[in-house]
Amino acid sequence: MDETAARPLRADAERSMRAILEGAERVLSVDPGASMEQIAAAAGVARTTIHRRFASRQALIETLALDAARQLARAVDDGRPDTAPAQVALHRITVNVLEVKGAWAFALGLPAEPGSEAAALHEDLGRRCITVLERARADKLIDEAADLEWVRRVYYALLGESLHGGADDADVDTDTLAARIVDTLLHGAGPRA
Template identity: 80%
Template sequence: MGETAARTLRADAERSVRAVLEAAERVLAADPGASMEQIAAAAGVARTTVHRRFANRQSLIEALALSAARQLAQAVDDGRPDTAPPLVAMHRITANVLQVKGAWAFALELPAGPGSEAAALQQDIDGRCVDVLRRAQADGLIDGAADLEWVRRVYYALIGESLRGGSGGAGPDALAARIIDTLLHGAGPHA
């Protein structure tokens, strides 16, 4: 088989896997007990295609969690957490994360197995979040005595609540602005 034909087959296989993972997110979000056959039907692929790519339901679930974790890590990277001014980075990252979490809510709620790549990615994301918060603290945006691990947990809770509570028609940028404003200023009057 020529190099072009092999690339075409790889691209087709990647598209099939992506279609299966996207379908798995939709189907499992609606029915966590859905079968591999239901996922295959929703993806528009043969059941054998799903079984050829994923040995069993658990391997599909693990692949789904890993794919979502990778997308979340990319959303953080795209916000330029190390180089953008802290407030800009926080806003970009928040808007990006809202989009990924909105699209992959089921997969991102799956527990990452200890020692898994998804767990390592989540740990890295947590650390990078604290690093951005530390930069914001150095710029005087966050009180110097604040416990940044606590601030990170509050930040994550604000993101989670904004997704669970509905956006009220607000897009990711407006929600990100609301989350960052609440994180930095609370609910009290602005001075």
Template identity: 50%
Template sequence: MEQKSRQRPPRADAQRTVQAILEAAERVLGSDPAATMEQIAQAAGVARTTVHRRFTSREALVEALTAWATRQFHEAVTSAHPDSTPPLVALYQVTANVLRVKTGWGFAMSRAVPEDPDVARVHADVLDRCDRLFRRAREAGVLRPDTDLAWARRVYYALIHEAAQNRPDGTDDVDERATLVVDTLLRGVGGRGDALLG
């Protein structure tokens, strides 16, 4: 009887080792993009040979890190169930989830290139989900009926980017920053127009 060769999934301890290396790589490379594999190994608490067994080169490690962050970004959006959760709730949850990924995996997210087929596929799916969420938000009255959804989405992306990069008011609280992003998107920063015309 011919035995089929099957690729076994990595053992739990091997997965934990890879996860520790990726997390260490994000921390180390985020502080020093020129850091060596040895520095990453030290930060991960493993031998340099362990890192080389898992990743054949520094470039391979960075590619794996970018792929991991891309999957986390996709999970951040899908886990908020933007197609079924009430639009306003989903908007807050997606925002908080994405900010966690962008602040926790900033180096890796900055390395994601749109030309990469996996990255492109994830971003296309996220874009589609965001468009559907914004349409649902407009239908539910969360956004004005005359809202230009493409413009609103671009503004939303820019607000998330700023909140991830600059941490308004110096806060490290992701939920507070998510609230600020959504409130700014929905309410703006200006006063009442009639008061200005006054």
């Protein structure tokens, strides 16, 4: 990441940085090979503004991935994974994650560089997911013999499938999708007693 991006930014610089990252997400999600010029146009800023902030296209992409990982971490935090009742936390986190992943699909689809802050955030999110699942198991929402790493992977798959679902899900709000995910995770597709 460029050194200037590590320092706190003035409000106008922060707005321009946000516009650049949002423009980059929009353009790169359609054309991963898009140029800095195309990103600048989508962000509504001069090409020189991008070049002042980022030494290279790769630096921009790394910043984009880190920013998206930070947003995902905040989304999980907002779900109060350590204090809300487990099922409430799971639902709220699911809503938040669907919103962030829906808005930042390109950035969150990038592999995090090993040892990077983004990689550390993703690893921490995996651990925090297991913690919520442990709390759900303690509340008897998940079978005590369940392999929680497998449950986490199934949960992630349900999130991914919900985000990449067909046209039938296009108009379904994130709260409804989250309810479907949590219900499927906790109850499967079998008949209810």
